[in-house]
Amino acid sequence: xxxxxxxxxxxxxxxxxxINILFKSLFFAATLFGLLVLGILxxxxxxxxxxxxxxxxxxxxxxxxxxxxxxxxALIGTIWLMAVVTPISLFLGVGTAIxxxxxxxxxxxxxxxxxxISNLAGVPSIVFGLxxxxxxxxxxxxxTSVLAAGLTMSLLVLPIIIVASQEAIRSVPKxxxxxxxxxxATKWQTIVxxxxxxxxxxxxxxxxxxxSRAIGETAPLVVLGLPLFLAFLPxxxxxxxxxxxxxxxxxxxxxxxEFQSLxxxxxxxxxxxxxxxxxxxxxxxxxxxxxx
Amino acid sequence: xxxxxxxQNSTNTFSVQEMIQLKKQKKNTSSTIEKIVPILLLxxxxxxVLTTLGIVLTLxxxxxxxxxxxxxxEFFTSTKWYxxxxxxxxxxxxxxxxxxxxxxxxAAIVAIPIGLATAIFLSEYASDRTRRIIKPILExxxxxPTIVYGFxxxxxxxxxxxxxxxxxxxxxxxxxxxVIGIMITPMIASLSEDAMSSVxxxxxxxALALGSTKLEVSLxxxxxxxxxxxxxxxxxxxSRAIGETMIVAVAxxxxPNMSWDLTTSIQTMTAYIVQVSQGDAxxxxxxxxxxxxVGFTLFVFTLVMNLFAQFISRRFREEY
Numbered sequence: 001x002x003x004x005x006x007x008x009x010x011x012x013x014x015x016x017x018x019i020n021i022l023f024k025s026l027f028f029a030a031t032l033f034g035l036l037v038l039g040i041l042x043x044x045x046x047x048x049x050x051x052x053x054x055x056x057x058x059x060x061x062x063x064x065x066x067x068x069x070x071x072x073x074a075l076i077g078t079i080w081l082m083a084v085v086t087p088i089s090l091f092l093g094v095g096t097a098i099x100x101x102x103x104x105x106x107x108x109x110x111x112x113x114x115x116x117i118s119n120l121a122g123v124p125s126i127v128f129g130l131x132x133x134x135x136x137x138x139x140x141x142x143x144t145s146v147l148a149a150g151l152t153m154s155l156l157v158l159p160i161i162i163v164a165s166q167e168a169i170r171s172v173p174k175x176x177x178x179x180x181x182x183x184x185a186t187k188w189q190t191i192v193x194x195x196x197x198x199x200x201x202x203x204x205x206x207x208x209x210x211x212s213r214a215i216g217e218t219a220p221l222v223v224l225g226l227p228l229f230l231a232f233l234p235x236x237x238x239x240x241x242x243x244x245x246x247x248x249x250x251x252x253x254x255x256x257x258e259f260q261s262l263x264x265x266x267x268x269x270x271x272x273x274x275x276x277x278x279x280x281x282x283x284x285x286x287x288x289x290x291x292x
Numbered sequence: 293x294x295x296x297x298x299x300q301n302s303t304n305t306f307s308v309q310e311m312i313q314l315k316k317q318k319k320n321t322s323s324t325i326e327k328i329v330p331i332l333l334l335x336x337x338x339x340x341v342l343t344t345l346g347i348v349l350t351l352x353x354x355x356x357x358x359x360x361x362x363x364x365x366e367f368f369t370s371t372k373w374y375x376x377x378x379x380x381x382x383x384x385x386x387x388x389x390x391x392x393x394x395x396x397x398x399a400a401i402v403a404i405p406i407g408l409a410t411a412i413f414l415s416e417y418a419s420d421r422t423r424r425i426i427k428p429i430l431e432x433x434x435x436x437p438t439i440v441y442g443f444x445x446x447x448x449x450x451x452x453x454x455x456x457x458x459x460x461x462x463x464x465x466x467x468x469x470x471v472i473g474i475m476i477t478p479m480i481a482s483l484s485e486d487a488m489s490s491v492x493x494x495x496x497x498x499a500l501a502l503g504s505t506k507l508e509v510s511l512x513x514x515x516x517x518x519x520x521x522x523x524x525x526x527x528x529x530x531s532r533a534i535g536e537t538m539i540v541a542v543a544x545x546x547x548p549n550m551s552w553d554l555t556t557s558i559q560t561m562t563a564y565i566v567q568v569s570q571g572d573a574x575x576x577x578x579x580x581x582x583x584x585x586v587g588f589t590l591f592v593f594t595l596v597m598n599l600f601a602q603f604i605s606r607r608f609r610e611e612y
Contacts, residue, residue, distance in 0.1 A: 016507075031410045031413045095335075098333055260443075274435065
C-alpha cells in the first residue's frame with residue numbers, strides 16, 4: 001500500500017509554495033519601500049539644498065534676502081539649547097534610573113513612577129509645549145529664553161534617558177556589585193565606582209539619542225513662542241534665541257522657491273548634526289558591547 | 293610613650309587613638325552620604341511624576357477658564373470652529389477632531405500593512421545579516437525630525453500626488469497622512485518584529501514539520517502568538533500619529549472643516565495649537581485659552597490609547 005501519493009502531494013504543495021514565494025517578495029517589497037522613501041527623501045533634500053550650502057550660509061544671520069540668509073543664529077541657538085538640556089536631563093534621568101534600579105523597593109509607589117514614565121513617553125511633544133508655556137514662560141516668567149526652552153526640552157526627553165539608563169544599570173551583573181560590597185564598599189561607593197562606570201556606554205547612548213530628539217523637535221518651541229526671525233545671538237540663558245528646526249520651519253512656510261532651497265540647506269545642516277551624534281552613539285555601543 | 297608607634301621609613305607618626313578618630317570621621321561622612329543620596333535621588337525620580345501632574349493641572353486649570361467663557365456643550369457638539377471671527381467666534385472642536393482622524397486614518401492605512409509586512413519579512417524570512425543591516429536603517433526613518441518630513445510632504449509628496457489627482461489642493465489631508473504613515477512605519481515594524489522574534493522557535497518547527505510553508509507558519513502560528521505585541525505597537529504608532537504636529541502644520545493647511553474629503557485643506561488639533569501660538573492671540577484672550585482645551589482633548593486621546601496599548605500587552609501577553 002502506498003502511504004504517500006507523490007503526485008497528489010505535489011499537486012497540493014505547489015500552489016502553496018508559489019503563494020509563499022509570492023508573499024515573500026511582497027514582504028520584501030514592503031521592506032524596500034521604507035528604504036526607498038528614505039533614499040528619495042535624502043536625495044531630494046540634498047540636491048535642493050546643496051547649492052545654498054557654503055561657509056557663508058553657516059556664518060550669516062537670517063535675512064529677508066535669500067542669497068544673504070544664513071543659519072548662524074539658529075546654529076548657535078541649537079548649541080545653547082544642547083548646553084542647557086544635556087546637564088539637566090542627564091542629572092534627572094540618571095538619578096531617577098539609579099533610584100528605581102538600586103534603591104526603590106518593589107511597592108506600589110515605585111510601580112506608579114514606572115507607569116508614569118512610560119505614559120510620559122507617549123505624551124505628544126506639543127503638550128509639553130503647553131506645559132512649558134504655562135510654567136516656565138509665564139509662571140516663572142522666564143520668557144522665550146534659552147532656559148525656558150531647555151527646561152521644557154529636558155522634561156520632554158527625560159523618559160528616553162530614564163529608560164535607557166535603567167536598562168544599562170540593570171545589565172550590570174550582580175557579581176560586580178557583590179564583589180564591591182565584599183570589599184567593604186558602601187552602597188553609594190559601589191554605585192559610583194562600579195555600577196555607573198560599567199553602565200556608562202548604555203547611558204551615553206541613550207543620552208545622545210535623547211539629545212538628538214531634543215535638537216530636532218519643533219512643535220514645543222513653536223508653542224513656547226520662539227521667534228521665527230531673530231537677527232542677534234543669545235548672550236546668556238535668559239536671552240531670546242532660535243534653533244535650526246524653527247529656522248527651517250520659517251523658510252518652509254514661505255512660497256518663494258529660493259526659501260525652499262534655503263530650508264533644504266538648513267535641513268542638511270540639521271541632518272549632518274544628527275548623523276554625527278548618532279554615529280558617536282553607535283561607536284560607543286560597538287566599542288563597549290559585550291564586556292561581561 | 294604608650295599608644296604611639298612609629299612606622300619605619302615614614303615621617304608621620306600616628307597615635308592609634310587618632311587613627312580610630314580619623315576612621316570614625318570618615319565613616320560618619322560616608323554614612324551621611326549614604327543617607328542623603330537616596331533622598332536626593334528620590335527627588336529626581338519625583339520630577340517625572342511632577343511633570344505629569346504639571347501637564348494635567350495646566351491643562352485642566354486653563355481648560356476650566358476656557359469653559360467659563362465658552363459652553364462645554366458648544367465645544368463638544370458644535371460643528372463650526374471659527375475662533376478668529378471678530379463678531380462671534382464659534383468653538384466646536386469636532387472639525388479639528390475630524391481633521392485629525394482623517395490624517396491618522398490615512399497614516400494607519402499606509403503604515404499598518406507596510407509595517408507588518410516589514411516585520412514579517414525581517415523576523416521570518418530575512419537572514420540574520422540582512423536583519424542586522426536593514427533594521428538600523430529603518431530606525432533612521434524614525435529618527436528624522438518631523439519638520440524634515442513636513443518639508444518633504446509639502447515640496448515632494450504633494451506635487452507628486454497632484455500629477456495623479458489634479459483636483460488636489462496644495463494643502464490637503466492626503467499628503468501629510470501618507471508621510472505620517474511613513475514616519476510611523478518603522479515603529480510598527482520594529483516593535484512587531486520584537487514581538488514576533490520572541491515567539492519560540494519550537495512552535496515554528498512544529499508547524500513546519502507538519503508540512504506548513506513559511507507563509508503559513510508566519511500567518512497562522514507566529515502572527516497569532518505575537519498578536520498582543522503587534523496590536524500594542526499599532527496602537528502606540530497611531531497615538532503618535534494623532535499627536536504629530538509639524539507635518540500637518542506645514543502640509544495640512546489651516547481650514548477646519550467637517551468634510552471627509554481628503555483633497556481639501558484641513559486643520560488638525562495640533563496644527564491649530566501651532567497656528568495660535570504663532571499668531572498674536574494675546575495672553576488672556578479666549579483664543580489663548582482655547583489651545584489648552586484643544587490640547588486637553590488631544591492629551592486625553594493619546595493617553596487613552598497609550599493606556600490601552602499597555603493594557604493589551606500586559607493582559608494578553610503569552611508567556612513561553
